[in-house]
Structures are given as C-alpha cells and as structure tokens.
Amino acid sequence: MEAKRATPSADQRWPWWPLLPLYPYGRKRTLVRELIPDQLWSVEQLQGVFYVAVPIRMTVARVRGGLMLYAAVAPTGEVRAALRDLEARYGPVQTIVLPTASGLEHKLAVPPLARAFPSAQVWVTPGQWSFPVQLPLAWLGFPVTRTKVLGDNGFPHADELRWASLGPLDLGLGRFQEFACLHLASGALLLTDALVAIDQHPPELFNLDPTPLLFHARDRGDEPLLDSPDRRQKGWERLALFASFLRPEALEVPALPALLSRAFRPGCRSLRSYFGLYPFQWRSSSTDAFAQLQAQAVDRLLVAPVLERLVFPRARPVVLRWLQELSQWEGVRWIVPAHYEAPIPYSAAQLSRLASAFEQRPWAPDQGNWGYLANLDALLLRTGVVPSEPLQ
Numbered sequence: 001m002e003a004k005r006a007t008p009s010a011d012q013r014w015p016w017w018p019l020l021p022l023y024p025y026g027r028k029r030t031l032v033r034e035l036i037p038d039q040l041w042s043v044e045q046l047q048g049v050f051y052v053a054v055p056i057r058m059t060v061a062r063v064r065g066g067l068m069l070y071a072a073v074a075p076t077g078e079v080r081a082a083l084r085d086l087e088a089r090y091g092p093v094q095t096i097v098l099p100t101a102s103g104l105e106h107k108l109a110v111p112p113l114a115r116a117f118p119s120a121q122v123w124v125t126p127g128q129w130s131f132p133v134q135l136p137l138a139w140l141g142f143p144v145t146r147t148k149v150l151g152d153n154g155f156p157h158a159d160e161l162r163w164a165s166l167g168p169l170d171l172g173l174g175r176f177q178e179f180a181c182l183h184l185a186s187g188a189l190l191l192t193d194a195l196v197a198i199d200q201h202p203p204e205l206f207n208l209d210p211t212p213l214l215f216h217a218r219d220r221g222d223e224p225l226l227d228s229p230d231r232r233q234k235g236w237e238r239l240a241l242f243a244s245f246l247r248p249e250a251l252e253v254p255a256l257p258a259l260l261s262r263a264f265r266p267g268c269r270s271l272r273s274y275f276g277l278y279p280f281q282w283r284s285s286s287t288d289a290f291a292q293l294q295a296q297a298v299d300r301l302l303v304a305p306v307l308e309r310l311v312f313p314r315a316r317p318v319v320l321r322w323l324q325e326l327s328q329w330e331g332v333r334w335i336v337p338a339h340y341e342a343p344i345p346y347s348a349a350q351l352s353r354l355a356s357a358f359e360q361r362p363w364a365p366d367q368g369n370w371g372y373l374a375n376l377d378a379l380l381l382r383t384g385v386v387p388s389e390p391l392q
C-alpha cells in the first residue's frame with residue numbers, strides 16, 4: 001500500500017520556510033502513501049510551532065487523463081519526484097486546489113507547487129486573505145493567468161468530483177471557508193480542517209523523525225530525550241492535546257525562575273532539546289485527557305476543538321447544514337481530511353449520524369479542556385475583533 005523512499009537530505013530542502021517559520025523549518029521529510037489503489041495518494045509532512053508538530057496532508061486524486069492535488073504541501077525535491085512517478089503512470093498534474101480561505105498552512109506552498117507544474121490550473125477558495133495587510137493574489141505568488149476561483153468560475157472536473165462549501169463565515173480578520181470534494185471514482189470525501197480523526201497512536205510519519213514526540217514525553221526540560229514506544233505514545237497524546245486545545249486543562253506553565261533553573265543544564269545544551277527550555281508541566285494525566293478527547297468523536301470523527309471554539313462557536317447551524325448536504329451525496333465511502341489519520345471508512349448514513357450528534361450535544365463548551373479557548377473567544381468578542389454574528 002505504501003511507497004516510502006530513502007531520500008538524501010538535499011531533496012528535503014524547503015527554502016520558503018521563513019514565510020511560516022514552523023518546525024521542522026528548512027528540512028521537511030515526506031511520507032507518500034497510496035490510500036486507495038490507483039485512485040488516491042497521501043503526501044504527508046510535519047508542521048508545527050515549538051515542536052507541536054502535526055501532520056499535514058496533500059491528497060493526490062486521479063482524474064481523467066491525469067491528477068488533481070488537493071491542499072498543498074511544500075514541493076520539496078522528494079515531493080516533486082513522487083509526483084513525477086505518479087505522472088508517469090497516470091498522466092500530468094492538471095489541477096492544484098487551495099480548498100480553504102484561511103488555512104495558511106495549506107496556502108503558502110501553492111505558488112511554488114504551481115511553478116513546479118507550469119501547465120496545471122490553480123483553483124482557489126474565494127476571499128483569500130493575508131495578514132496584516134490584504135495583498136492581491138499575484139503579490140502572494142499565485143499565477144494569475146491560470147488561477148480560477150472555486151464557485152465564482154465553476155468547479156474543476158465537475159463530472160468526476162462533487163464540491164460543497166462550508167461557510168463563508170466572517171471571522172473579523174478575514175473569512176473562514178473550506179470546500180469538501182467527493183472523488184466519485186473512489187468514494188473519498190476530501191476535507192481540509194473542519195473534521196479530523198486523531199490517530200490513537202503516533203502517525204507513521206513520526207518514524208521519520210520522532211523528536212517532537214520525545215520532546216513532549218518529558219515531564220521537565222532537563223530530562224534527556226529518550227526513545228521508547230511508550231514515550232512516543234505519551235508524546236503523541238500530549239502533542240494532540242496541544243494542537244486541539246492550545247492549552248489543555250492538565251497543563252501548568254511553570255514560573256520563570258523554575259523554568260530557567262532547569263534550562264541549559266549539561267546534557268540538554270542542544271537545539272534539539274531547546275537548551276532545556278520546556279515551559280510545560282502536566283498536573284494530571286495527559287493520557288486521561290487524550291482519552292476524553294477521543295471520546296468526543298462519533299465513529300472516529302470530531303470537529304477540531306480549536307475550530308469549534310474559535311471559528312464555529314456561533315455557527316453550529318452552518319456546520320449542520322454542510323454535514324446534511326454531504327450526507328445526501330451518494331457514494332461516500334471514505335473521509336480524507338488534511339490533518340491526522342486517513343482514510344477513515346465512512347458512509348452517508350454515518351455523516352447524518354454525526355450531524356444529529358452535533359445537534360444534540362453541548363456545542364463549544366467553556367469548561368475543562370475548552371476553558372482556554374473559551375477565554376480567548378470571549379476576549380476576541382469583547383474587543384470587537386470577531387463579530388457576534390458570523391454569517392456572511
């Protein structure tokens with residue numbers, strides 16, 4: 001099912017990393033997996049802040065006479081070589097899709113990817129925004145002569161794919177919108193950020209570099225980075241909690257003197273261990289908190305908590321409408337989000353069940369792990385950064 005390659009590090013270079021200075025910076029390792037034979041492939045890289053690195057995925061779908069790329073990852077030499085291999089078997093990359101208006105991590109790699117495939121058409125979600133100033137797409141490096149807007153200019157491969165918009169929502173600073181895409185040939189429903197299935201165990205991608213897991217498996221900054229399956233699991237659970245809640249309830253930030261007294265000790269004076277700087281202290285079990293997070297899922301899927309609490313807190317009806325629209329589609333067999341595990345076996349009936357579960361359970365709660373996100377949302381609302389009425 002999968003094609004891994006031993007790759008010289010020169011092929012993993014990503015010179016554009018200063019645009020979004022996230023781990024692993026200038027060197028990106030890539031895992032390429034075939035998800036559905038002869039139909040769908042996953043191209044995965046790690047991306048994160050301060051070692052909270054989560055997998056990000058570009059999905060490659062076979063279309064008539066070639067390939068479509070949904071949500072870009074950095075087109076390192078390794079990625080380009082994998083795509084050239086697929087092109088040799090299935091035909092050229094015809095289409096590159098940016099399926100989100102706000103997800104910067106899916107956007108920055110689109111211009112270099114478009115340059116690597118100069119005959120591909122580029123399709124973007126409307127209302128692209130750049131912060132702090134609004135820049136035209138051309139300034140951001142998009143090839144304007146071959147860039148089209150999803151919806152406004154129709155949809156690519158309309159007889160082979162179905163498209164549905166979640167949003168747009170007004171976020172104050174810009175807008176949220178993403179396009180789901182059903183690949184009819186495989187039954188794979190491609191999603192970006194809204195729904196995820198968080199892997200129970202560390203994703204395979206971390207076999208290429210387990211450092212972020214080992215970093216978070218420690219309880220103090222002066223502990224060395226030791227490797228074992230248990231430590232990888234513990235690190236993964238914590239990393240998923242960070243990515244989901246930004247500051248989970250079980251986490252305490254130690255006072256600065258304690259933090260500095262443990263830093264720069266012998267054995268941790270390296271960049272890999274951030275010189276012993278580790279501003280996290282877990283006051284209760286991160287394993288229990290991870291189990292609670294997983295318990296929110298319905299048939300494995302959940303709304304990413306950061307999105308539920310900061311993007312959708314007052315937009316549950318929009319999410320429900322979108323899920324109900326998707327559940328009307330025939331032929332859904334898999335869900336393939338742009339983060340975490342894929343493909344997840346899923347049917348239209350399950351999508352419908354997911355919508356009713358979201359309708360019945362408390363939405364965007366304030367307590368427990370959600371507390372930090374809830375405070376952040378209240379602050380943004382109070383200061384007028386986000387509008388109280390998010391619908392556009």
Ligand SMILES: [Fe+2]
Nearest residue numbers: 103105192193
């Ligand atoms: Fe994303």
